[in-house]
Amino acid sequence: MxxxxxxxxxxxxxxxxxxxxxxxxxxxxxxxxxxxxxxxxxxxxxxxxxxxxxxxxxxxxxxxxxxxxxxxxxxxxxxxxxxxxxxxxxxxxxxxxxxxxxxxxxxxxxxxxxxxxxxxxxxxxxxxxxxxxxxxxxxxxxRESVDEDATTRQSGKDLRRDAKLVGLLRAAVDGAADDTGWAGLGAVGSAIAKRSPEFDSRNYGYARLSGLLKAIQLFEMEERQVGRGPHKGLFVRDQRASS
The missing domain is CATH 3.40.50.1010 (5'-nuclease)
Incomplete structure (x- = not known):
């Protein structure tokens, strides 16, 4: 907090x-x-x-x-x-x-x-x-916490049809990415907040940004070791960057 x-x-x-x-x-x-x-x-x-x-x-x-x-x-x-x-x-x-x-x-x-x-x-x-x-x-x-199984959750197909959402996510990942195209999830979230104050994964039925990114099926995601400690973090890359 x-x-x-x-x-x-x-x-x-x-x-x-x-x-x-x-x-x-x-x-x-x-x-x-x-x-x-x-x-x-x-x-x-x-x-x-x-x-x-x-x-x-x-x-x-x-x-x-x-x-x-x-x-x-x-x-x-x-x-x-x-x-x-x-x-x-x-x-x-x-x-x-x-x-x-x-x-x-x-x-x-x-x-x-x-x-x-x-x-x-x-x-x-x-x-x-x-x-x-x-x-x-x-x-x-x-009004109530968003459940991953909530009926309001949008499908990956519906999410990909939302050009504004797709453009926002791709721009945020690109802006936060390193030379290999990978970006930390936290940095992606910060980039999205700067571009779109009203963005919230819960508006699409997903409790977390990671769930939304996984559902839209336009990005690669992997967990990596962060620093020398035991902490691991999620990293994201636009699928187009690997092609």
Whole structure:
């Protein structure tokens, strides 16, 4: 687990309580949530389902009244708090949980200040907000863990038909490869994240990148000794490089 100190800011109007267990487990992969806040008008009945979840996970609700009908005051409150937390210099990164494109500029501003920004939202999230984050996770995959035998898993044939996916994977392997065409799986994952913040093997039904690469059947994979210790790592090469 990373040692990043993270601030988690949740837009209650654009997130569901059902994702919180998976959300916090996902965030724990990237760092420690030192602040967990959720914003909304808690006088409204539609947010009542959050109560038990907030207590169980010690998430602090921030009350924000809707001063004008049709206007979302929650967004403004989140943005103000985010900048206050940024200027405190106590954090290394932010987790913004929303499907609202209004947070695009906030994500960009935080990254301009050297913060790592993780976005979490539904697949309907507008592309500009997704692209403004260092990594973006679609919350549909957080509702339950992805099983290797899940019915949502795409076949190798379907994966190979996805030109965008094939191009992304090949470009990442090529960019991370040595002179022989082989690349460490970790380096490939990093290259993919830089090119496509929203990429997640779970979106295709695979719990790990290695499973996705194996299923697509366009790459050679082998396990190798790493350094002088007992540790072994996976390496990948485009099949076209060996022909």
């Amino acid at each position: 990373s040692n990043l100190k993270l601030a988690v800011l949740i837009d209650a109007d654009n997130a569901q309580a059902a994702i919180v267990d998976g959300l916090l487990a996902e965030i724990a992969k990237y760092g420690t949530a030192h602040v967990k806040r959720i914003y909304g008008d808690w006088t409204l009945p539609n947010l009542g389902s959050w109560k038990e979840t907030l207590l169980r996970h010690s998430i602090q609700p921030i009350q924000q009244f809707r001063y004008t009908k049709g206007k979302n005051a929650t967004d403004g409150a989140m943005m103000i708090d985010a900048m206050d937390l940024l200027y405190s210099r106590h954090f290394d990164g932010f987790c913004i949980v929303s499907s609202d494109s209004d947070f695009t500029r906030l994500a960009s501003r935080l990254r301009e200040s050297g913060m790592t920004v993780y976005g979490f939202g539904e697949q309907k999230t507008p592309e500009p907000f997704v692209a403004a984050c260092d990594k973006f996770v679609y919350t549909e995959v957080l």
